[in-house]
Amino acid sequence: ETGVTQTPRHLVMGMTNKKSLKCEQHLGHNAMYWYKQSAKKPLELMFVYSLEERVENNSVPSRFSPECPNSSHLFLHLHTLQPEDSALYLCASSQEWGQQETQYFGPGTRLLVL
Amino acid sequence: GQNIDQPTEMTATEGAIVQINCTYQTSGFNGLFWYQQHAGEAPTFLSYNVLDGLEEKGRFSSFLSRSKGYSYLLLKELQMKDSASYLCAVIDSNYQLIWGAGTKLIIKP
Numbered sequence: 001e002t003g004v005t006q007t008p009r010h011l012v013m014g015m016t017n018k019k020s021l022k023c024e025q026h027l028g029h030n031a032m033y034w035y036k037q038s039a040k041k042p043l044e045l046m047f048v049y050s051l052e053e054r055v056e057n058n059s060v061p062s063r064f065s066p067e068c069p070n071s072s073h074l075f076l077h078l079h080t081l082q083p084e085d086s087a088l089y090l091c092a093s094s095q096e097w098g099q100q101e102t103q104y105f106g107p108g109t110r111l112l113v114l
Numbered sequence: 115g116q117n118i119d120q121p122t123e124m125t126a127t128e129g130a131i132v133q134i135n136c137t138y139q140t141s142g143f144n145g146l147f148w149y150q151q152h153a154g155e156a157p158t159f160l161s162y163n164v165l166d167g168l169e170e171k172g173r174f175s176s177f178l179s180r181s182k183g184y185s186y187l188l189l190k191e192l193q194m195k196d197s198a199s200y201l202c203a204v205i206d207s208n209y210q211l212i213w214g215a216g217t218k219l220i221i222k223p
Contacts, residue, residue, distance in 0.1 A: 042216075043201070090157070100145045100162075100164065100205055100209070102147070102162065103159075
């Protein structure tokens with residue numbers, strides 16, 4: 001398998017549930033990203049990891065918790081979410097972080113919080 | 115603040131030409147990307163401009179004017195499969211990627 005993959009593709013959860021989103025990149029990249037995409041709004045950068053170290057956390061609520069166990073895998077742990085967290089969550093990777101690098105995206109997880 | 119402006123939605127006819135504009139106000143400039151995103155799918159890279167001028171890639175071309183803070187994506191010989199959202203993004207002086215909200219392009223037969 002090539003590129004960036006994400007699972008699950010769709011997720012419905014209640015506000016008290018705990019779930020995790022998974023991202024895997026098969027490109028040999030060193031940087032990975034989590035984005036939130038809401039309708040008619042710009043992509044919101046949530047977290048950036050470079051060489052498995054978190055380098056950015058853009059004021060994201062603590063109910064979102066990222067994990068990067070190695071340079072190929074990225075998780076987003078979800079806990080006690082709110083209905084306004086319903087969105088498309090996109091994972092991306094790039095060769096390096098902090099340069100003029102093209103980012104390659106996964107297909108996203110469509111999340112609905114009830 | 116930093117801002118990327120692009121039209122919310124555009125409609126064009128199959129076989130025609132369409133130009134999607136993007137204007138930006140950012141703290142510095144280190145390049146501009148265009149991505150295509152079909153509904154329910156991943157954004158995919160289309161083009162990257164860092165110098166002024168036109169970059170042509172098949173049916174798609176991208177233009178940049180740094181002095182005007184302006185770019186456009188030109189799509190020729192439109193096909194139904196070109197119906198998608200087109201995202202403009204600018205790299206600022208801190209190498210942060212600033213995204214526009216995207217332009218939804220509807221192609222009619």
